[in-house]
Amino acid sequence: MSQNTHAPVDVLIRRVDPEVPIPAYGHPGDAGCDLVTTVAAELEPGERAVLPTGVSIALPDGYAAFVHPRSGLAARCGLALVNAPGTVDAGYRGEIKVIVVNLDPRESVRFERFDRIAQLVVQRVEKVRFHEVAELPGSARADGGFGSTGGHAAVAGSGAGQQQGGNGYASVVSDREGQ
Numbered sequence: 001m002s003q004n005t006h007a008p009v010d011v012l013i014r015r016v017d018p019e020v021p022i023p024a025y026g027h028p029g030d031a032g033c034d035l036v037t038t039v040a041a042e043l044e045p046g047e048r049a050v051l052p053t054g055v056s057i058a059l060p061d062g063y064a065a066f067v068h069p070r071s072g073l074a075a076r077c078g079l080a081l082v083n084a085p086g087t088v089d090a091g092y093r094g095e096i097k098v099i100v101v102n103l104d105p106r107e108s109v110r111f112e113r114f115d116r117i118a119q120l121v122v123q124r125v126e127k128v129r130f131h132e133v134a135e136l137p138g139s140a141r142a143d144g145g146f147g148s149t150g151g152h153a154a155v156a157g158s159g160a161g162q163q164q165g166g167n168g169y170a171s172v173v174s175d176r177e178g179q
C-alpha cells in the first residue's frame with residue numbers, strides 16, 4: 001500500500017486573541033485540528049452558546065472548513081454542535097465561532113478558557129452549475145429515502161404529533177407550520 005503523501009494546504013491564520021494556541025492536529029493522519037474556546041462558559045441542560053475560538057482564517061478558493069463536534073465531549077457530556085458541521089466559507093474573515101448545546105438532560109457542562117471544544121476539518125469543495133430539466137434521469141433509489149431500506153430503530157411513544165407519509169415514514173407536523 002502506498003503511503004499518503006499529500007502535502008498540507010497552506011492556510012493563513014490570524015489570532016484574534018493573542019494568547020490562543022494555533023489549532024493543531026493531535027496525531028498524524030487526523031482529519032481535524034482542535035479549536036478552543038477563549039471564554040469560560042457553563043451550560044445548563046438544554047442551554048446553548050456561541051463560543052469564540054480566537055482565530056480567523058483565509059482559506060484558498062475551492063476549500064471550506066467544517067466545524068465538527070469532538071466525540072469525547074459528546075459521549076461524556078452530551079455536548080453537540082447545533083449546526084454540525086458548521087461551514088466556514090473560503091471568503092469568511094471573521095472569528096470562527098462554535099455553536100454548542102448541552103444535550104445532557106441532567107448535568108451542566110463547564111468549559112475553561114482554552115478548553116478544546118470542537119475540531120476543524122478543511123476540505124476541497126466543488127462549485128456546481130445548475131441546469132434545470134423537466135425530468136431527472138432514473139436511478140435505482142429513485143425517490144426512496146428516510147428509512148426506505150428498513151432496519152431503523154423503533155421510536156418509543158411515536159404517534160403524537162406525527163403523520164404517516166406517502167412512502168412509509170413518519171413526518172413531524174410542526175406547531176409553527178403556516179405561521
Ligand SMILES: O=c1ccn([C@H]2C[C@H](O)[C@@H](COP(=O)(O)OP(=O)(O)OP(=O)(O)O)O2)c(=O)[nH]1
Nearest residue numbers: 067083085086087088089092095096097098099
Ligand atoms: O459553526 C460555524 C458556522 C459558520 N461560521 C461562520 C463562517 C461562515 O462562513 C459564516 C456564515 O455561516 P453560514 O453560511 O452557515 O451562516 P448563515 O446563517 O447562512 O449566515 P450568512 O447569511 O452570513 O451566510 O459564519 C462559524 O464561524 N462557525
Ligand SMILES: [Mg+2]
Nearest residue numbers: 087088089092
Ligand atoms: Mg450562509
